[in-house]
Amino acid sequence: MGIFKFIFTLMLATFLTGNLNASDKKVITWKLAQTWGTGMPIFGEAVTNMAERVKKMSNGRLIIKIDSKNKHKAPFGIFDFVKSGRYQMGHSASYYWKGKDMKTMFFTTVPFGMIATEQYAWFYYGGGMELSKEVYGKHGLMSFPGGNTGNQMGGWFKKEMNTVEDFKGLKMRIPGFAGEVLSKLGASVVNIAPGELYTALDRGTIDALEWVGPALDLKMGFHKIAPYYYTGWHEPATELQFLINEKAFNKLPADLQEIVKEAMKSSAYDMLSQSINDNAVSLANIKKDYPNVQIKTFSKDIMTRINAETDTLLNEMSAKDPMAKKIIDHQRAYLKMVRQWTNISDFAYLKSY
């Protein structure tokens, strides 16, 4: 082969493989819709962390653009946005979709259910992800843990709650499953938009409300008008959710699929760490600046009653749907097992000195 022909052949080969390389390098842009508003602390940071990590790890080959509710105007439209493919990805909470598929609610948190460490063990090592796949796969969706708030506080009350009777006629903003439980005790459960909560509490439209925990509650100002701050029972480990359109995911090259999965996982776990840090900082601020706030735990009588009401509701759901029963039974069995370990590890330690 002459030298010119050799160089030409070499360049031709490089041209062809070079083109393949060039196609590897094309930039893919995904759109993500989140339930939260622009600049939402903690929840929103889990999303921006994920997108930033994907961008860096993919060397800019996968860009995830985030639309907040300010843009798309449909905070509870995320499921449909992602299912239809209008957005490849979403960030929300699984229990918002119980109206579409009741079984989605068990992947966020359950009253008197697992705490965050137990629930992550269940998701990743105890069979939770497999059950999530069964539920979401039917909708052409993939759901992944999207960040944990940690144990949520039981709410802000204007009056001290001493007995089960105190819930009779209590006007409280507490949505979802927990609201159903308290209505069994005679509470008048209402839903009010977040922006109107402070005024509703101030004017007596409601007597009590639950929000999240010190870090997010402090910004809302509830402590100024409802000084009894009760510890939680109804959302022991609220896990947010990354939703992905399955077809869009399957179109990604394998390395980008893995990058998205790892970025979601590390950002979700990080949100628990951030929640714990930020709640601790805000709690210290409440104690310093608002000494009138009284932190209380509901009496054993109240807890026993609402625990029993929770069980009754879960049994009713089990009776309606075999897959719901499968998930509820699975979570109950896992909780029974894992709580034995929690009790002799972190709980025994915290109690012992």
Place this chain on the structure above:
Amino acid sequence: MGIFKFIFTLMLATFLTGNLNASDKKVITWKLAQTWGTGMPIFGEAVTNMAERVKKMSNGRLIIKIDSKNKHKAPFGIFDFVKSGRYQMGHSASYYWKGKDMKTMFFTTVPFGMIATEQYAWFYYGGGMELSKEVYGKHGLMSFPGGNTGNQMGGWFKKEMNTVEDFKGLKMRIPGFAGEVLSKLGASVVNIAPGELYTALDRGTIDALEWVGPALDLKMGFHKIAPYYYTGWHEPATELQFLINEKAFNKLPADLQEIVKEAMKSSAYDMLSQSINDNAVSLANIKKDYPNVQIKTFSKDIMTRINAETDTLLNEMSAKDPMAKKIIDHQRAYLKMVRQWTNISDFAYLKSY
């Protein structure tokens, strides 16, 4: 420009950029030395998970080969291996290096210190990583959380431990800081190689020992000969460690740096989830198969005394080294703050029903 010249120029350009692409695609191979033996469950899985995730995310551009102690023969040589550059990366535990730099020990766990969720909040959001950088940077090393065992059990004892007096003359295998604490109570603290522990306990060379938790302890067989299994105080959140040679890290392209960091982070967090799951499963097995095992918590008298001895030792370390004082003060202040939150969230919840 003639058509031939145009094609030639295009091909020349592609040849040059094609070569650049080809150099992007070159495979980098790193060597990792781990303290653990081949096939070590949980600890070793954190390492294989990390390497596997790096391989997938980098599309094979960064391969991390793992040498266990069976190969390199120096389980406690990891710090030196990575510092010298003989290995780019290591997996071990920071407290093994206290002989080289006493300040490294605070990045694993401290008796009566933070539990895992609190400690991750401290590492990633409370200033822990910055302090770790100050300590390890001086050695040309980078240290990252490498997986958490969760709260470790206080050990297996042949006899019930009721009072502080019961520790006098007790022959116990309990290494490190915890061993120093118990020797203040008159225990005779010894170190014995893992492979000889069962025989030593069986023959009475020792009366007690601590290992990790149910998942790893059950395989060792201690429950058959020392039925009193005490809950923990000395290692409330043992965090393993990924060590990286800083110069090697700086040579990686930015995308691979991020890939390594995220793979380490998600694998470390996952190890906590796996530890909780596997401990819960093994505890259930112990309860079923070995009903003679009695799970106990040390009395308040014992806990108060060993807590005080721990404080005295920490104060002595603080007095010796200003940087040690800085870390100890930082951890104490953070623990005081974050524990207030733990107490009204997970702890209040676990206690309330």
